[in-house]
Amino acid sequence: MSPATTLAPGGNPELDLFWLAPQLQSLRRARSQGRLPHALLIQDAPGAGGSQLALLAAQTALCTEPEAPCGHCRECLRVAARAHPDLWFLAPEEDSIQIKVAQVRELTDELTLTSHGSAASVAIIDPADMLTPSSANALLKTLEEPRAGVLIVLVAQVSARLPATVLSRCQRLQVRPPSRSECVAWLRERRGEGDWEAVLDVLGNAPLRALAAEPTQLRALRDETESHLTGALSGGLDIAPAAERWAQRDSFELRLLCAENWVTRRIAAQSAGAGSLTELHTATHLPAANSSMNIRGLIRLMDALYELRRLATTTINKSLAVEQLLWQLRAARKS
Ligand SMILES: [Zn+2]
CATH class of the missing domain: 1.20.120 (Four Helix Bundle (Hemerythrin (Met), subunit A))
Known part of the structure; x- marks a missing residue:
């Protein structure tokens, strides 16, 4: 298992998100010590890979290998394909900038049921900044008294938008994008020469957005x-x-x-x-x-x-x- 594989939750080795290594390391450590949290808040930066880190967290919880996440077992592959029966995604519905209360209720109902045979049930709420105050409240009970094995991952760029009651129940992982020069080197390696400085001038230090530009x-x-x-x-x-x-x-x-x-x-x-x-x-x-x-x-x-x-x-x-x-x-x- 190469580090490149584990840092490429989408199964694409081109996506070696090296700057997420410390965060992945702390997830690994938590899992090996049997203290993965029930609620995780990923503080994301634009184009810096918070959504990918959320998938890595889901793999960490669902992987069946001792060195989780292994990146290649059936569970890890299903997570990477976003097609795992015990993995839910919550995002604003099309044409909305909010995650609605009804969506949260549907999710929390699912999370009270037993899993489909996995060691865990994981919900990724991304972007969690889009939870309304009432949606966040609807999530509270599950955050307070989760069923064993439930992991809720919130990905937010502006976590201050979330109520303190939610924030206080989450363990935090901060995503820090690589430096400007690391970003340029990473982009050159993947996309060849090009005016990457100009791209980063427009997009900021947002390596994943720049990769698609x-x-x-x-x-x-x-x-x-x-x-x-x-x-x-x-x-x-x-x-x-x-x-x-x-x-x-x-x-x-x-x-x-x-x-x-x-x-x-x-x-x-x-x-x-x-x-x-x-x-x-x-x-x-x-x-x-x-x-x-x-x-x-x-x-x-x-x-x-x-x-x-x-x-x-x-x-x-x-x-x-x-x-x-x-x-x-x-x-x-x-x-
Ligand atoms: Zn695995």
């Missing part, structure tokens, strides 16, 4: 998005057709990321001229000589971008929402 296309997308933003700010952009392009399903979220980076750079440039954070929040206009937009407008724009990203998976009218965003940018122009 095409560097040349992503750069072109970034350049076009930035020219739209600059055009909207100067008043020279035909907003409706640009918004149509942004709304295209395959690139919408990437454009929002590019826009966030664009705004972040401008906020950083302007706040470099500001004396203090207080000034950053209260000043209507900052004295940066070349600024073409006030900092309050930039911060509002950033809020609007976050909100759009939050709604990206729903049925909102994306092109209308982008149009409003670009008009907001034009209106925020310093007169």
Whole structure:
């Protein structure tokens, strides 16, 4: 058994997620000492493999070999294929940004029954940030008095969204993405040469997202998005057709990321001229000589971008929402 195999829960050795080794090690240790928790909170970072770590945790609980997870027994393979009879997944239903109470109840009903012959029953709730307060409450009883052998794995990027009552019952595992240079080296090894720095500029240190990206296309997308933003700010952009392009399903979220980076750079440039954070929040206009937009407008724009990203998976009218965003940018122009 090679470490590459065990760190590739999807069964694809290309996915050697070396940075998850310490977390896997602590799962192994817990299992060998017979103290796997009943509830595990994986604190994920974007594109850093929290979902893969959740599968590794499920393998650790369900594997039948002494050195669990072995990665190759029947149980491990069924988990990797996401087709194990004692493994449940809970995520928002299509077109929703919430995990509903009814979904949680269905799961907790399943978890009170005995397993289908396995040593454990595992539920992966991913992303757990999408539990509503009532859904989280519906989960509490199972977290408090789980049947023996039940493991609930929550994967969350913003665990602060979960109620303290839930958090206090979970053991935590923090996912830390590899450093920038490790990320670039890892991507080169798998995908060959390419402008991976530019990819990571857009996506952040998110190795799994970057792995799926095409560097040349992503750069072109970034350049076009930035020219739209600059055009909207100067008043020279035909907003409706640009918004149509942004709304295209395959690139919408990437454009929002590019826009966030664009705004972040401008906020950083302007706040470099500001004396203090207080000034950053209260000043209507900052004295940066070349600024073409006030900092309050930039911060509002950033809020609007976050909100759009939050709604990206729903049925909102994306092109209308982008149009409003670009008009907001034009209106925020310093007169
Ligand atoms: Zn196994």
